[in-house]
Amino acid sequence: MVKATVIGAAGGIGQPLSLLLKQNTLITDLALYDVVNSPGVAADISHINTPSVVKGYLPPDGGLEKALKGADIVVIPAGVPRKPGMTRDDLFNINASIVRDIAVGIAAHAPKAFVLVISNPVNSTVPICAEVLKKKGVYDPKRLFGVTTLDVVRASTFVAEAAGQPTDSLKFKIPVIGGHSGVTIVPLLSQTSPSVSLDQSTVESLTNRIQFGGDEVVKAKDGAGSATLSMAFAGARFASAVLEAASGKGSSQPEYAYVDLTSESGGKEVASAIGASPAYFSVPVTLGPNGVEKIHGLGKVNDYEQGLIKKAVEDLDGNISKGVSFVESSK
Numbered sequence: 644m645v646k647a648t649v650i651g652a653a654g655g656i657g658q659p660l661s662l663l664l665k666q667n668t669l670i671t672d673l674a675l676y677d678v679v680n681s682p683g684v685a686a687d688i689s690h691i692n693t694p695s696v697v698k699g700y701l702p703p704d705g706g707l708e709k710a711l712k713g714a715d716i717v718v719i720p721a722g723v724p725r726k727p728g729m730t731r732d733d734l735f736n737i738n739a740s741i742v743r744d745i746a747v748g749i750a751a752h753a754p755k756a757f758v759l760v761i762s763n764p765v766n767s768t769v770p771i772c773a774e775v776l777k778k779k780g781v782y783d784p785k786r787l788f789g790v791t792t793l794d795v796v797r798a799s800t801f802v803a804e805a806a807g808q809p810t811d812s813l814k815f816k817i818p819v820i821g822g823h824s825g826v827t828i829v830p831l832l833s834q835t836s837p838s839v840s841l842d843q844s845t846v847e848s849l850t851n852r853i854q855f856g857g858d859e860v861v862k863a864k865d866g867a868g869s870a871t872l873s874m875a876f877a878g879a880r881f882a883s884a885v886l887e888a889a890s891g892k893g894s895s896q897p898e899y900a901y902v903d904l905t906s907e908s909g910g911k912e913v914a915s916a917i918g919a920s921p922a923y924f925s926v927p928v929t930l931g932p933n934g935v936e937k938i939h940g941l942g943k944v945n946d947y948e949q950g951l952i953k954k955a956v957e958d959l960d961g962n963i964s965k966g967v968s969f970v971e972s973s974k
């Protein structure tokens with residue numbers, strides 16, 4: 644029996660993500676929580692003839708508690724998205740308190756759940772979640788993930804295009820490390836597998852496109868939000884990887900996620916490779932029954948990529964401290 648809870652289930656990401664999770668046959672209970680419209684989304688999705696039983700919850704009458712109670716995995720796409728001209732950090736003022744309050748609920752009702760944070764700014768909302776769980780004495784760093792899968796998904800699509808093989812995007816694997824905003828997103832194109840020959844100017848334009856792929860969608864949506872469908876795909880893919888690993892059928896292929904580098908011994912090596920800080924970084928991880936089982940090293944990184952990492956770390960330090968201070972100053 645596996646219960647999955649989506650918080651923010653009626654939103655642009657929440658609806659297609661819930662639809663994709665309904666197709667995951669490992670899930671037996673699918674709880675859809677939102678401050679609006681979740682009963683309607685749940686009624687609709689519940690007619691699909693896959694194994695999970697779907698229920699929708701709203702805030703009144705302990706809806707959050709009921710949605711979270713006994714959850715094995717909680718996926719959080721709750722909060723506001725960007726509009727053109729905004730950075731992800733501009734979402735902090737609204738989304739920080741939304742994520743903090745959800746984390747309080749998780750601490751009380753699903754303290755052992757795997758927690759997958761999608762809400763931006765991920766660089767700060769993951770530390771917010773961690774600090775709340777620490778305060779409540781239930782923090783398990785192996786079980787908390789900032790979802791950065793969309794960066795990895797974009798990287799393989801964009802590299803396949805640049806390599807003139809757009810229909811082969813699935814075969815291109817590119818490590819994308821760091822954080823999830825602008826220059827904190829660091830694609831390691833020199834490690835593209837299978838290898839592709841790219842001149843430096845193509846490497847730089849591809850790097851920029853991967854770092855600012857989210858802005859491409861924000862601009863195209865022209866005020867109607869940010870990536871939702873590709874994010875739902877990426878979020879469902881990562882949630883499946885977590886659940887498959889939890890069921891003992893994990894893949895040997897690493898996943899990338901923004902995690903606490905202290906969660907596993909390999910994190911120390913990554914921390915020293917990137918300059919001993921910051922505390923959270925998107926890294927290749929092997930997942931197991933208890934979440935992060937192994938943090939892999941970053942492999943051979945060239946001088947250009949070292950420069951990108953340096954810039955990422957500078958920004959990330961500030962993003963992380965901002966999240967930590969927010970919880971410290973919260974009542």
Ligand code: NAD
Pocket residue numbers: 650651652653654655656657676677678679720721722723724725734738741760761762763764765790791792793794823868869870871874
């Ligand atoms: P949206 O506005 O379409 O949906 C957000 C949903 O959250 C809404 O249904 C809203 O009612 C709900 N919500 C608000 N406060 C809530 C609360 N306290 N509890 C439960 N639900 C609540 O936005 P969206 O496009 O789905 O984006 C959601 C978030 O995901 C944004 O912060 C966005 O920046 C982020 N995002 C992250 C990534 C990533 O790669 N990690 C990718 C895309 C978007």
Ligand code: LMR
Pocket residue numbers: 724725731763793823856857858860861869870
């Ligand atoms: C993305 O990468 O698409 C998301 O983080 C949403 C955004 O604000 O760009």
